[in-house]
Amino acid sequence: xxxxxxxxxxxxxxxxxxxxxxxxxxxxxxxxxxxxxxxxxxxxxxxxxxxxxxxxxxxxxxxxxxxxxxxxxxxxxxxxxxxxxxxxxxxxxxxxxxxxxxxxxxxxxxxxxxxxxxxxxxxxxxxxxxxxxxxxxxxxxxxxxxxxxxxxxxxxxxxxxxxxxxxxxxxxxxxxxxxxxxxxxxxxxxxxxxxxxxxxxxxxxxxxxxxxxxxxxxxxxxxxxxxxxxxxxxxxxxxxxxxxxxxxxxxxxxxxxxxxxxxxxxxxxxxxxxxxxxxxxxxxxxxxxxxxxxxxxxxxxxxxxxxxxxxxxxxxxxxxxxxxxxxxxxxxxxxxxxxxxxxxxxxxxxxxxxxxxxxxxxxxxxxxxxxxxxxxxxxxxxxxxxxxxxxxxxxxxxxxxxxxxxxxxxxxxxxxxxxxxxxx
Amino acid sequence: xxxxxxxxxxxxxxxxxxxxxxxxxxxxxxxxxxxxxxxxxxxxxxxxxxxxxxxxxxxxxxxxxxxxxxxxxxxxxxxxxxxxxxxxxxxxxxxxxxxxxxxxxxxxxxxxxxxxxxxxxxxx
Numbered sequence: 122x123x124x125x126x127x128x129x130x131x132x133x134x135x136x137x138x139x140x141x142x143x144x145x146x147x148x149x150x151x152x153x154x155x156x157x158x159x160x161x162x163x164x165x166x167x168x169x170x171x172x173x174x175x176x177x178x179x180x181x182x183x184x185x186x187x188x189x190x191x192x193x194x195x196x197x198x199x200x201x202x203x204x205x206x207x208x209x210x211x212x213x214x215x216x217x218x219x220x221x222x223x224x225x226x227x228x229x230x231x232x233x234x235x236x237x238x239x240x241x242x243x244x245x246x247x248x249x250x251x252x253x254x255x256x257x258x259x260x261x262x263x264x265x266x267x268x269x270x271x272x273x274x275x276x277x278x279x280x281x282x283x284x285x286x287x288x289x290x291x292x293x294x295x296x297x298x299x300x301x302x303x304x305x306x307x308x309x310x311x312x313x314x315x316x317x318x319x320x321x322x323x324x325x326x327x328x329x330x331x332x333x334x335x336x337x338x339x340x341x342x343x344x345x346x347x348x349x350x351x352x353x354x355x356x357x358x359x360x361x362x363x364x365x366x367x368x369x370x371x372x373x374x375x376x377x378x379x380x381x382x383x384x385x386x387x388x389x390x391x392x393x394x395x396x397x398x399x400x401x402x403x404x405x406x407x408x409x410x411x412x413x414x415x416x417x418x419x420x421x422x423x424x425x426x427x428x429x430x431x432x433x434x435x436x437x438x439x440x441x442x443x444x445x446x447x448x449x450x451x452x453x454x455x456x457x458x459x460x461x462x463x464x465x466x467x468x469x470x471x472x473x474x475x476x477x478x479x480x481x482x483x484x485x486x487x488x489x490x491x492x493x494x495x496x497x498x499x500x501x502x503x504x505x506x507x508x509x510x511x512x513x514x515x516x517x518x519x520x521x522x523x524x525x526x527x528x529x530x531x532x533x534x535x536x537x538x539x540x541x542x543x544x545x
Numbered sequence: 546x547x548x549x550x551x552x553x554x555x556x557x558x559x560x561x562x563x564x565x566x567x568x569x570x571x572x573x574x575x576x577x578x579x580x581x582x583x584x585x586x587x588x589x590x591x592x593x594x595x596x597x598x599x600x601x602x603x604x605x606x607x608x609x610x611x612x613x614x615x616x617x618x619x620x621x622x623x624x625x626x627x628x629x630x631x632x633x634x635x636x637x638x639x640x641x642x643x644x645x646x647x648x649x650x651x652x653x654x655x656x657x658x659x660x661x662x663x664x665x666x667x668x669x
Contacts (some may be wrong), residue, residue, distance in 0.1 A: 130552040138559055172627060192576045197586035197597065209564040216560045220553055239556055240549040247623065268597040269586035277605050284612040289618040298626035367570030383641055384648075516667035523665045527615070527656060531649050534622070538629060538645060542638035 127235075141219055145375045146181035148500055152375075153177070156505040172440025173447065181229075191364035197268035199361070204266040208362065208369035211259030215376035218252045221245040222383045223307045225393045225488035226400055231476050237489065238307065245306040246294060249384060250287075253339065257283045259373070260358045261350065267361035275357025278515065279341060279348030285522035286338035286345075292530030293331035295323055296537045297388055310392030315399040317415055322389040327533045329389045331526055336385065338522070340377045343507040350512055379418075382499035383492070390495050395489035400484050406479035412472055419459035426452030607664050618652050 150165070154177060157164025157296040165177035166496070195204055242248050257280055264276020300321065301309045313320045322329045338345040349357035359370045386392060395403070403410055429449030435442050466472050513521070586593050625645055632641035659665055 126548050127551070130548055131555060134552060134555045134559055138556070138563075142563075189571045190574045190576065191571070192578065192583075193572055194583055196580075196584050197593070205568070209561070209568065212564045212567075213557075216563075217556055220556050240551055240552045242553075265598075267586070269593075270588065270597050270599070273597060273599075273601070277601055281605050281608045284616075285608060288612060288615045288619060291616060292622075295619070295626045296623050298623060299629050302627055302630040304623070304627060355587065355589075364575050365567050368571075369567060425549075463575045518664065519667050523656075524660065528653070531653055534626075535646060535649060538642050541629070542633060542642045 129235060130239075133237065137219060137224070137237070137239055140218065140378060141216060141379055142372075143465075144379050144500075145372055146185070147178065148375045148379060149181045149184075149371075150176075150178045152370045152504050153180070153503065155501070156508045159505075159508040164285075165402070169441060172442075173444055174441065185368070188365050189370045193364045193366060194361075196361055199268050200266045203262050204361075207259050207263035208359075208366045208373070210262065211256065211373035212369040212376070214252055214256040214259060215373040215380065218249055218377075218380045219304055220252075221248050222380070222387055223310060223392060224492055225485050228485040229481055236375075237485075241305065241307060244304050244390075245363060246298075246304045247506070250291060254287060256339070256377070263370070264358035267358075269361050271355045271360045274354050275360070278354075279358055282341075282345065282347060282518060282522070283339055286335040286526070289331055289522060289526035289530050290335035290339060292527065292534065293328045293335060294388065295530075295534045296325050296328040299534070299541060300324060300535050306387050306392070310387055310394065313391045313394060315391070315394045315397055315402075317391075317396055320389065320391045320394075325389070325533075325537070327529065329385075330344045331530055331533070332389070333385065334521075334526065336381045337503070337506070338372060338518075340381060340503075342378070342503055344510040344513050345518060346507075346512060347515055347518060373538060378503050379496065382496040382503070385499050386495035388490055390432055392495075393492040395487055400488065403484050403487065403533050404480050407475045407483065408472060410483065411475060411479075412467065412495065415463045417458060419456045419463060422452055422459065423456035426450070426456060428455075547561065611659055611664060614655065615652070618648075621648070 154164045165180040166174060168174065168177075168179040168183045170179055192263075195201060220239040221242050222238065224403065227234045227236040240248075260279040260283070261276050264272040265276075267273075274336075297309065298304065303309060303312075307322050309321075317323065337343075341348050346355075348352070349359065356362075359367055362370065394400075426449045429445045429452065433442070433445045433449070585596060588594070606661055622645070625641070625648075629638075629641055
């Protein structure tokens with residue numbers, strides 16, 4: 122093994138880790154803004170750094186700072202080691218699950234292959250389930266260690282619920298394994314191809330619905346948020362937590378959503394496959410992709426900048442007024458530069474012969490963007506559902522898990538395998 | 546050790562370090578003015594009554610036991626599902642299907658039994 126391999130492995134871990142952690146504040150912002158607009162209000166829009174509010178996203182960072190400086194309280198007769206370690210387990214498990222998600226096709230640059238996937242395990246999905254099943258320990262330990270009645274009730278509910286839906290979660294993907302014949306996520310993605318009707322969501326709609334519902338239950342999101350149902354048991358298993366220990370639960374939940382969305386996109390929506398345009402097609406027509414894609418990006422950026430500038434008003438009479446100009450003018454300038462550069466390169470004929478490595482890099486970027494876009498869509502879906510549906514009753518929850526999802530999951534497996542065998 | 550195993554271990558180490566780091570930084574930055582009221586477990590503003598760790602419904606244990614049975618059975622399905630195509634290619638598809646159908650039938654029988662005995666009912 123070469124030292125270069127070790128360095129790329131380290132770089133990949135750090136890049137992907139930073140990417141996931143970087144999306145968490147954005148997702149929290151999306152949640153608040155989404156909730157606000159669904160409830161017909163404006164949401165967070167006050168916190169600012171030198172007049173920059175970024176549409177309220179600064180609130181996420183302000184909250185993080187606030188939570189860092191809060192007092193840590195271990196109230197009552199807590200068992201301290203367990204109490205301290207529980208939030209760490211939750212956060213750790215949520216983020217470690219990302220280890221097998223393939224973010225793009227292996228990138229070939231100068232004879233070296235770079236695979237943006239932390240570990241290309243041949244038991245990929247088993248790893249995901251193995252890790253996510255440990256997640257229940259975090260909640261159970263948290264609720265048990267904190268000395269309170271609400272945490273205990275929350276932990277019991279969380280354990281029973283996550284355990285029940287894990288069976289349905291495991292059953293729903295058996296049908297995917299039947300189709301793909303592999304547990305490697307990269308194989309599953311490659312097999313789905315670029316055509317939308319070949320994606321697993323079209324071939325296995327029942328499995329998709331089961332997986333989606335079970336994932337909602339696993340992440341303890343509404344309509345399955347009974348473990349922390351605030352109108353019944355205050356805040357469930359994290360009632361007694363404060364400061365960053367509470368924030369670790371919070372971050373763990375959002376990380377879980379992000380990783381879950383990535384896995385949904387990978388298993389059912391073709392992963393990094395760009396709809397209808399296969400990587401090979403893109404690579405062989407790289408001239409056209411760049412000649413059209415470059416000015417399209419430039420014009421989109423230009424219009425974004427113009428939109429921001431057109432929103433300029435002297436409303437507050439302080440720095441906040443100039444935020445739109447601060448971002449709009451550079452965006453417009455940069456877009457103009459992009460367009461001029463494009464025109465110059467095009468007329469001089471530099472865009473006729475794109476070197477292969479630029480083509481590979483562009484394809485890589487497009488694939489990464491596609492997967493992230495799909496995952497962000499599902500994150501938005503999680504938020505949308507949370508602020509739209511009411512909470513289940515506990516008996517409804519258990520009935521849905523055991524009496525509906527598991528029989529449907531078994532039937533799905535039987536029907537899929539029967540069709541595979543007996544179809545002429 | 547393969548590069549995959551090393552990558553996963555590095556990820557584990559980084560995740561654990563970040564989790565620990567966050568808690569340590571917050572312990573350093575956080576204020577610490579304890580008082581007896583702060584150190585009471587939350588019970589809607591009243592003094593806590595009785596022990597917090599009390600007995601709870603036996604249903605939760607039942608769910609845990611059922612989970613172990615069913616989850617293990619589901620995990621047994623994974624290798625079968627992965628090699629199913631190879632069986633089909635070898636012309637043994639019907640055999641593979643029958644085997645799994647019998648296995649799933651037993652699983653369903655167990656579910657029906659648990660259902661009939663009321664292990665899945667939460668209404669009192």
